Amino acid sequence: MKNLIIILSLFFLSGCVDPFLLSYAGGNVIYNMQYWEHIDTKEKASLKTENDCFDKVTKNNPFSRDKYGQCLYEQGYRFRTNNLLYCFWYMPEKCKDYNKFR
Template structure:
């Protein structure tokens, strides 16, 4: 019994259990793992800032992650994730596009 508890604890601590837990919570939990953090204040980007960049990028143009990331980057925000599995398991393409804005 002690070994089982140790093994389960290691799975929880390593994040290996996340895919099973998140499958019940939906994709909105996965998308909340990524955020934009200000380089000086370490605060997450306000929704208004993200929306302003989105509006600027999509003004008569199709959405581009590169332009969106560049807009936030120029305002002092950096792309961050709260879970290591986000880039390796869930959203590989998004991370590939935003890695230059870390």
């Protein structure tokens, strides 16, 4: 039992377990690491707010993270992450696009 705990600890520390966990949880684990937070109330953007901006951006144009982020930013929301690895490992391209909306 002690050996099993040591082996599992090594996997967690090395990061080898991450892909294993994400394969079962799907994209929700990664998606939930980022959110839009209102600058005054500190509340997360509701699904309706996010969908309204998505609909506004994609009305007659292809989706653009820049326009989507600008829409939420103008409503008082700021891009946030709750995991340091999100921007460095999982979604660096998304963070690069949304960094100006922090």
